[in-house]
Amino acid sequence: xxxxxxxxxxxxxxxxxxxxxxxQYFHLSIKSSLSTDELDVIDSILERCEDSKxxxxxxxxxxxxxxxxxxxSDSSVVDNLREQTCQILESLNSISINExxxxxxxxxxxxxxxxxxxxxKFIYNLGFYSSGVEILFDLKDSDNFDFLTQEANxxxxxxxxxxxxxxxxxxxxxxxxxxxxxxxxFINRIVDFYSPNDxxxxxxxxxxxxxxxxxxxxxxxxxxxxxLEQSQFDPILRTFIAEIDQWIxxxxxxxxxxxxEEYESQKLELKAFVQVRQTALEDAIAYQLSSALxxxxxxxxxxxxxxxxxxxxxxxxxxxxxxxxxxxxxNITDVLSNPRLLGTVCLTTMAGALVSLLFLNSKYFNxxxxxxxxxxxxxxxxxxxxxxxxxxxxxxxxNSAKVFSLQRxxxxxxxxxxxxxxxxxNPSQVYELVSxxxxxxxxxxxxxxxxxxxxxxxxxxxxxxxxxxxxxxxQQLLASTxxxxxxxxQQQTRAEFWLTKAQEWRDxxxxxxxxxxxxxxxxxxxxxxxxxxxxxxxxxSLATDAARSGEIKVVSTSxxxxxxxxxxxxxxxxxxxxxxxxxxxxxxxxxxxxxxxIGLGVSVGVRKSQQxxx
Amino acid sequence: xxxxRDFEPKDRISQNLLDFSKEISDLLSKDITEDEQIxxxxxxxxxxxxxQHQYSSKEVFQEAYCQLVLDIKAGEKILNAAxxxxxxxxxxxxxxxxxxxxxxxxxxxxxxx
Numbered sequence: 001x002x003x004x005x006x007x008x009x010x011x012x013x014x015x016x017x018x019x020x021x022x023x024q025y026f027h028l029s030i031k032s033s034l035s036t037d038e039l040d041v042i043d044s045i046l047e048r049c050e051d052s053k054x055x056x057x058x059x060x061x062x063x064x065x066x067x068x069x070x071x072x073s074d075s076s077v078v079d080n081l082r083e084q085t086c087q088i089l090e091s092l093n094s095i096s097i098n099e100x101x102x103x104x105x106x107x108x109x110x111x112x113x114x115x116x117x118x119x120x121k122f123i124y125n126l127g128f129y130s131s132g133v134e135i136l137f138d139l140k141d142s143d144n145f146d147f148l149t150q151e152a153n154x155x156x157x158x159x160x161x162x163x164x165x166x167x168x169x170x171x172x173x174x175x176x177x178x179x180x181x182x183x184x185x186f187i188n189r190i191v192d193f194y195s196p197n198d199x200x201x202x203x204x205x206x207x208x209x210x211x212x213x214x215x216x217x218x219x220x221x222x223x224x225x226x227x228l229e230q231s232q233f234d235p236i237l238r239t240f241i242a243e244i245d246q247w248i249x250x251x252x253x254x255x256x257x258x259x260x261e262e263y264e265s266q267k268l269e270l271k272a273f274v275q276v277r278q279t280a281l282e283d284a285i286a287y288q289l290s291s292a293l294x295x296x297x298x299x300x301x302x303x304x305x306x307x308x309x310x311x312x313x314x315x316x317x318x319x320x321x322x323x324x325x326x327x328x329x330x331n332i333t334d335v336l337s338n339p340r341l342l343g344t345v346c347l348t349t350m351a352g353a354l355v356s357l358l359f360l361n362s363k364y365f366n367x368x369x370x371x372x373x374x375x376x377x378x379x380x381x382x383x384x385x386x387x388x389x390x391x392x393x394x395x396x397x398x399n400s401a402k403v404f405s406l407q408r409x410x411x412x413x414x415x416x417x418x419x420x421x422x423x424x425x426n427p428s429q430v431y432e433l434v435s436x437x438x439x440x441x442x443x444x445x446x447x448x449x450x451x452x453x454x455x456x457x458x459x460x461x462x463x464x465x466x467x468x469x470x471x472x473x474x475q476q477l478l479a480s481t482x483x484x485x486x487x488x489x490q491q492q493t494r495a496e497f498w499l500t501k502a503q504e505w506r507d508x509x510x511x512x513x514x515x516x517x518x519x520x521x522x523x524x525x526x527x528x529x530x531x532x533x534x535x536x537x538x539x540x541s542l543a544t545d546a547a548r549s550g551e552i553k554v555v556s557t558s559x560x561x562x563x564x565x566x567x568x569x570x571x572x573x574x575x576x577x578x579x580x581x582x583x584x585x586x587x588x589x590x591x592x593x594x595x596x597x598i599g600l601g602v603s604v605g606v607r608k609s610q611q612x613x614x
Numbered sequence: 615x616x617x618x619r620d621f622e623p624k625d626r627i628s629q630n631l632l633d634f635s636k637e638i639s640d641l642l643s644k645d646i647t648e649d650e651q652i653x654x655x656x657x658x659x660x661x662x663x664x665x666q667h668q669y670s671s672k673e674v675f676q677e678a679y680c681q682l683v684l685d686i687k688a689g690e691k692i693l694n695a696a697x698x699x700x701x702x703x704x705x706x707x708x709x710x711x712x713x714x715x716x717x718x719x720x721x722x723x724x725x726x727x
Contacts, residue, residue: 216662221708228701232693242650249654252661255647263646263653266672271642273676277683278635285628 015054021045022058029062203227204240211248287467290460509612516608526601533594540587547584630686637695638679650696656703663711678702 025045028038049056207227210220231237249255641649656671678699682692692698 214662215664218708221704225701225704228697228704232697232701238694238697245651245655249651249658252658254654254658255651259654260646266653266670266675267642267646270672270675271639274635274639274642274679277679278632278639281628281631281635285632 014052018052018055018058021048021055022062025059026062203230203237204244207241208244208248211244283467283470286463290463290467512608512611516612519604519608523601523605526597530594530598530601533590533597537587537591537594540584540590544584544587627687627689630691631683634682634686634692634695638699641696650700652696652699652703655700656707659704659707663707665707665710665714668714669707669710674703674706675699677706681706 022045025042028042045055045059049059207224210216210224213220216224227237228241231241246255253259641652646653653671653675656674657666660666660669660671660674682695682698682702686692
């Protein structure tokens with residue numbers, strides 16, 4: 001009997017405990033979101049269900065009630081969820097929808113009963129568009145994750161599962177507190193936008209996660225910088241990042257109308273800041289450009305002249321001398337090879353010497369020496385080469401030494417790297433020679449170039465002058481701003497000084513006012529005392545008058561008369577004249593004291609009131 | 615007189631500087647809802663690093679601008695001014711945060727001594 005009672009009591013206690021557990025389960029299951037501790041509690045309850053049939057029945061009834069109450073009461077919701085889960089599984093495994101998936105979807109429904117439909121849609125979107133299950137398995141939400149990984153194992157996704165379970169990394173969603181409702185819309189929008197470009201999924205999610213964290217670690221900040229750097233070269237990624245930034249800023253309430261006004265005011269200040277630097281930069285560039293233009297125009301003038309002279313000299317001297325040298329060498333070889341010709345050559349040289357003596361005074365050679373025209377010089381050279389090669393060569397070498405020396409000087413100066421400009425004497429000679437040799441076309445071109453460059457240099461000088469003017473103006477402005485600043489500072493110091501003075505005066509006036517109040521009260525007290533003494537003096541005077549008239553009558557005006565006065569009046573009743581006179585004197589003395597006190601009090605009060613008035 | 619042979623690279627750098635400053639002033643002249651939202655970005659990062667009470671977004675912007683100008687003068691090429699400003703401001707905020715943690719650790723060390 002005792003045993004059966006004990007068993008019954010134990011069963012009752014267990015039943016009560018199970019009821020408590022089922023109530024707790026029901027209470028937790030109603031909640032839309034659960035913490036990890038609460039999930040642990042639910043897990044422990046479900047574990048206990050396996051051991052106890054009573055508890056499992058209770059939990060099943062709780063579930064039934066829950067389904068009826070909340071999500072699964074509507075059949076359309078259930079159908080929708082079933083369809084979505086099928087789509088998830090289809091995207092995961094690319095398998096067709098069949099009975100297995102339907103069964104699986106039922107199991108999923110049973111497990112996902114605490115997740116709203118938007119969550120499933122969200123999982124579906126991420127899972128579908130990321131062309132894999134990476135982000136899906138990044139979900140570390142305990143029940144769903146474990147279950148999905150288990151199901152993935154069942155449908156042979158071991159490799160993905162193992163990889164992502166072993167990494168055990170934090171998800172985008174667990175650590176971000178504030179995107180609950182809007183995240184679905186946002187991610188849908190993002191996903192719709194970048195669905196053709198799956199390569200950005202991971203980067204965007206990572207950036208989104210790091211940006212949405214309230215506190216960022218060093219490694220995360222590094223990663224963010226890397227993504228930003230990558231976006232510098234990738235316009236698509238840049239747009240995604242801008243989109244994410246905008247969403248996060250709106251979500252963090254940093255884009256409200258008040259904040260926008262503040263940003264606009266800051267932007268105005270920053271614009272002024274940038275504008276000052278931009279104008280300074282433009283001035284510096286204008287100055288640099290103008291100086292470069294001036295230098296380049298002069299240098300280019302000189303360089304063009306130099307190149308032109310070099311070209312002209314080469315053109316003029318190179319070809320004829322080569323021709324002369326080659327013809328001379330061929331003639332000598334021919335003569336030496338043929339002994340018969342040697343004699344004839346000797347005769348012709350003799351004749352040539354005579355002809356050259358005659359030729360020294362001819363017009364061609366004089367024309368060459370006098371530098372008349374290039375055509376004449378060329379004809380002279382051709383004449384020399386045709387008539388007598390040897391004598392002409394000797395004469396030519398002896399007479400054209402000046403030109404060769406000029407050419408050598410010019411070439412030496414050109415080859416020197418430091419001095420790119422000819423000296424004043426030689427270039428002028430060469431230039432004159434070339435200008436004499438060539439036609440007037442090159443000279444006119446040079447003239448045009450030089451005029452153009454001189455115009456440009458003049459413009460550059462003008463620019464320089466303008467920049468100097470601007471510089472002077474900016475200096476003046478700076479000086480004026482400094483003066484204004486100094487004046488402002490002086491005024492500020494003055495204002496501070498007067499402010500401190502005013503504070504001191506205010507403190508003094510308050511102190512005086514307090515003193516005046518105190519002294520006024522004292523004066524009132526003195527006044528009361530004096531009035532009291534005056535009344536007494538009047539009494540004494542009345543008494544003295546009565547004594548003098550012989551009528552010794554004492555009229556007691558108040559019951560609170562001091563005992564000394566009564567004794568004195570008693571003594572007056574005794575008829576002692578001495579005591580009477582003494583009393584009269586005492587009364588007079590009291591009256592004088594009272595009057596003086598009144599005067600003192602009045603004077604003090606008047607003085608203090610004057611001070612307060614000041 | 616010598617030929618100014620360094621004219622071209624200097625000119626290129628100056629042109630880059632000018633382009634950058636023009637791009638920044640264009641960004642600043644846009645409406646806040648249309649531009650790249652650099653100032654809100656800086657403010658958000660300051661909040662993220664807990665520096666919103668010590669530095670304003672304007673100060674960080676100015677510092678980032680000056681540092682980018684120095685980078686361009688050193689020869690760096692800026693492809694996108696807005697992204698570069700964001701990167702540079704993030705770097706500056708991180709440096710400030712690092713300095714603050716260093717100061718804090720120094721204070722702790724001195725107190726422990």
